[in-house]
Amino acid sequence: MPGTSKPARRFRRRPEARPEELLDAALTVFGERGYRATTLEEVARAAGVSKGTVYLYFASKDDLFRAMVEKNVIGMLEMAEARAREHTGTSADLLETMIRAMWRALSQAEMVCMTRLVQSELPQFPEIQRYYWENVIQRHRRLLRTIVERGIASGEFRPEALAIVPTMVPSLMLHLNHVRALFGGLDPDAPTLEAQVESILSLVFDGIRNRPIAASKQKKG
Amino acid sequence: MPGTSKPARRFRRRPEARPEELLDAALTVFGERGYRATTLEEVARAAGVSKGTVYLYFASKDDLFRAMVEKNVIGMLEMAEARAREHTGTSADLLETMIRAMWRALSQAEMVCMTRLVQSELPQFPEIQRYYWENVIQRHRRLLRTIVERGIASGEFRPEALAIVPTMVPSLMLHLNHVRALFGGLDPDAPTLEAQVESILSLVFDGIRNRPIAASKQKKG
DNA sequence: TATCTTACTGACCAGTCAGTCAGTAATGGA
DNA sequence: TCCATTACTGACTGACTGGTCAGTAAGATA
DSSP states (O other): TTTOOOOOOOOOOOOTTTTHHHHHHHHHHHHHHTTOOOHHHHHHHHHHHHHHHHHHSSSSHHHHHHHHHHHHHHHHHHHHHHHHHHHHHHHHHHHHHHHHHHHHHHHHHHHHHHHHHHHHHHOOHHHHHHHHHHIIIIHHHHHHHHHHHHHHTTTTTTHHHHHHHHHHHHHHHHHHHHHHHGGGGGOOOOOOOHHHHHHHHHHHHOOSSHHHHTTOOOOOO | THHHHHHHHOEEEEEETEEEHHHHHHHHHHHHHOTOOHHHHHHHHHHTSSSSHHHHHHHSSSHHHHHHHHHHHHHHHHHHHHHHHHHOOOOHHHHHHHHHHHHHHSSSSSHHHHHHHHHGGGOOHHHHHHIIIIIIIHHHHHHHHHHHHHHHHTTTOOTTHHHHHHHHHHHHHHHHHHHHHHHHHGOTTTTHHHHHHHHHHOOOOOOBOOOOOTSSSSEEE
């Protein structure tokens, strides 16, 4: 009779899959509870293992956090850079494409977690901060700068764009996204994601000033 | 001989000053360490009292945090509203004035702490979150909306400004400020505060698109 | 000076959690 | 089927901290 004598496998040995699973779990749990408030017990449970296992793959809670940030940040930038390299068309078109792509990426649940974490926990981690500055922010700004420089050279953009786009466009989008994640539930007339990206493009390209008609046909936002 | 028998007053009784001092200390310490990472011992020491004293004036760590947020947020909005009421001139002038004033206010050290805290800790405090949404964000947006509506009516602003200014201008400024606080030290060519506000105004009013001068040439798409 | 009130202190308690490690069980090889 | 290897478990520990409270001393009153 098999009733009492079920050995019932308690776990599976899958050393190759564990690190990945732990990093994913870490993103979820850190993302919704913050670094300090998360216990490794929770992360372990979310990854389907016990706490001890975490320490087989990561030296400490810090180390886990650091690895998680690095993992989730590389891909996006590389995609963006590839897109820029392959693009044929006006700089304005390229910039618009990049803004739309970034907006789409930011609205993903994991990216919401990620940006929240980076904004709130980075001050506590000077090392990660430095890494982030050099390998994410500077790199992203460089990418935007080359696009803008091309656009200025071709006469599409004003020279002021150089001081505007690389710093301000990312800030604008990150914070709008942050506010949406934080207060979206409380705001019954929050604009849709689609409406909001159109407004962003409208602001970035044309600003708010009303202009005398000037008979020129501008692209509409 | 007075050598051994110095009683040396250990503390002073100043019940009226304590709450204020504790709130200031709380802002400083919470601001640089985050909510979870700060101990009440630290806050107490920063205020020059012992831990027990904190509990004479605030019911809990939560309560202290909540009181600190409320204290530091009311003043600014009221000032901004007063400025708007008293203004005589174009809407564009008023908006520019408001942007400059907000930028100046944000760059104060206490405000840097405050905005960092709000952005990172609010998700953990649903009650404060709701309070903040209703009494800070909505109120601020309403103020900006009335300015923009006036500007659209007078023909100064495009109608799109209504979907742009109330949400995007604050987001832009808050996040730029956040980035400056976080990475300013690492960035040797960070623009000055003055240069940056000019860029903000340039973006908000005119965008980045190069425009053909008046009615002469029209090309571009 | 003696007495009273109460602002303030700091040792203490109970709960929490990062990190450890002795032991257990999954798996591959003989 | 037994053995060797090692991925994995989970009870445990030591350090820490939010919150308490019995006691201390500042200052007021007379």
